[in-house]
Amino acid sequence: MKASLQAKMGQSMTLTPQLLQSIRLLQVTSLQLEQELQQVLERNPLLEQETEEDESAPPSDADTAAQETAAWDELPEPMFLSGGGHAGDAEDDATARIAAGESSDPRQRLLQQLQLxxxxxxxxxxxxxxxxxxxRGYLEEEPQALARQGxxxxxxxxxxxxxxxxxxxxxxxxxxxxxxxxxAADPGECLLAQLRALPAGDARALALRxxxxxxxxLASHDHAALAARLKSSPDAVAxxxxxxxxxxxxxxxxxPEPETAAIVPDVITWRAADGWQVRLSARSAPRLRLxxxxxxxxxxxxxxxxxxxARWLLRSLGIRNETLLKTARVLVTRQQAFLERGEEAIAPLTLKxxxxxxxxHESTVSRITTGKYIQTPRGTLELKRLFAVRLEGAEVSGTAIKAMVRRLIEDEPAxxxxxxxxxxAMLARQGIRVARRTVAKYRExxxxAPARLRRRERNPRTRGASRTRRCGWAERVAQGRTKQGRT
Known part of the structure; x- marks a missing residue:
């Protein structure tokens, strides 16, 4: 092999911590932003939070710096906001490749513990x-076969x-x-391993058997048969x-299932005498200053x-708030019919x-609308809800057609x-031409259910005939063990 030197020119972009912070602040929710700013206030003594009395005072030089909103043409090209470089793919999001603090794969976390x-x-x-x-942690094949392969x-x-x-x-x-x-090879082996890890006792010994x-x-919940087979008392078996x-x-x-958190709207819109008004909520736009x-x-x-x-954080907050407000104003302006008449009037609208x-850039709109909510007269909605894809061959959105299908079925004769x-055919008479399979897809x-099943469900003689018994935890364990034994 012959070694050689080769000169190559190219353009690339380095994402500094400050620029990464600007991108990240675009996509954090109001609650996350509030927690993060609280940590910054505790760490940086040069920042302070404005009070209601301060807001009525004339702005100072420090307030002017805090309220400065950077123009987007002062930052790198929109390609930067998508995470891509000039020589790379514009759709590739570099921020998605930022390493997390800990792997989400339990096998990797276990290996890290075993290294010690x-x-x-x-x-x-x-x-x-x-x-x-x-x-789930179970072997995908039989242990002996895997041992030979290994x-x-x-x-x-x-x-x-x-x-x-x-x-x-x-x-x-x-x-x-x-x-x-x-x-473990099967659920039974998994349960035995967990029992052996427990302290010794009469209940543990009986559970192992x-x-x-x-x-x-156990799967059939026949405790009396268990007591007779094990020659033990019912209390011990229980x-x-x-x-x-x-x-x-x-x-x-x-x-664990995440706790249901209260939704805090990031944007508030209401209909005034001169049209729809939009403003940021107080929790979505916290006021900091030097x-x-x-x-x-x-x-x-x-x-x-x-x-x-501190200056860069204030600048990044200004970018976030200005972008969120501009995006919300466009969404409200383009979806006025939806806010006034409901889902059937939602217009086709895309991120682009x-x-x-x-x-x-399109990815900036995606980030600023992710996890953000807007308070409207129709309730608190996610900003993503105001986007709708245009159905091919139609002048309305798929979301609107889906709402029409639901209304027609709700109003159908019993x-x-x-x-x-x-x-x-009914939609075609309204000027909306869609295929039968499209209606079936939205209905699903x-x-x-299809029309024949809806007719059957409304018949009192057949109502409840399709109910099935749900298997319990022990039944699922027994079924998994039986399936493993058959294979």
Whole structure:
């Protein structure tokens, strides 16, 4: 191979921490912004929050700097706001590749924990087993087959990695104190591993026998048969069953359901005598300013960095607020019919159209409308709700047609439900030509049954005939174990 030197010219862009902060502030919600600014106020003594008394006072030089809103042509080209470089793809979002503090993959987090107490050989075998687990933590194939494949695959890197050593590594992973049941072959093995990790006791001993020998009786909730088979008292069986039901059905614990948070509107719009008015809510546009002694502190070397940080934050907040207000005004102006008459009047509107009207990149509009809400006379709506895709071949949006389909079905005669073809014909008489399959697609998205099933549901003789019994937790465990045994 011959070494050579080659000169190459190209353009690239470096995303500094300050520029990344400007992009990130575009997409944070009002609650996130409030928490972040509170942390900044605690960290930077040159910033302070304005009070209601301060707002009535004449603006000072520090207030002027705080209220300065940067023009978008002073920043890099709109390509920057999409995260792309001049030599790259404009649709590629570089900010999406910023590393998070911790991996969301539980297998990667477990490997990081194992690094603290395992050598390189044990870690490599543990990584092999974790790579063969699904998102729930179960092995995707039979352990013996995977052990044979692993011995052949790791022969070069680990010459002493045999089927037996790999199976021993899986057993240690299975009984790991922090993640018991990981790399289990079936739900029964997962439950046994979790039980073995618990302190010894009569209930634990009986639970081990139930899971290992009588999981079918547990799934059928036949406690009397369990007591007879185990020759134990009903109270002891009940305590063992309660212990089993307290375990995790999967090795990887599912994340808890997020708590329902109150929606705080970022923008408020109302109809006044001279038209629709739009303004930012107080929590969406917090008012910060530089302290009175900030300029004097600029001569101090230790304060110079804090002053630069404060000025850039105020500038970034100005960009965020101005962009949010401009975007909301365009959305309200273009969707006045929707705000006045409802979903059937929503007009086709895309991110690109709004971006061209306010003079920013399309990805900037996407960021500033993500997770933001607007308070309207029709309720508090997500800003994304005001966008609608134009249906091909029609002058109205798909959202409007979907609302029309819902209204027609709600108003249909109870004894003669409307079919998809009939609904398409009724829309055509209104000048909206859509195919039958389009009506069927919107009907399915609205979770509305076909006409023949709606007629059957309204018949009292057949009502409730299609109800099915839901399986409980124990039934699902037993079904998973039976399926594993068949394979």
């Amino acid at each position: 107490r395992c050598d390189a050989r044990e870690l490599a075998m543990a990584a092999y087993w974790l790579d063969r687990c699904d998102d 011995a052949a695959q790791l022969a070069d890197a680990l010459p002493d990695a045999t089927c037996e050593t790999l199976l021993d590594a899986r057993q240690r992973l299975l009984l790991d104190g922090e993640w018991p049941g990981m790399a 139930i899971v290992g020998e009588h999981l079918d009786l 305590a063992a069953v309660a212990l089993i039901l307290s375990l995790q059905p999967h090795p990887v614990e599912q994340p 302290c009175a002694y900030a300029e004097q502190a600029s001569g101090h070397e230790g304060m110079r960095g804090l002053l630069e940080e 159209e709004v971006a061209e009207e306010i003079g920013v 004894h003669a439900p409307l079919g998809d073809e009939v609904i398409a 998205q609205l979770s509305i």
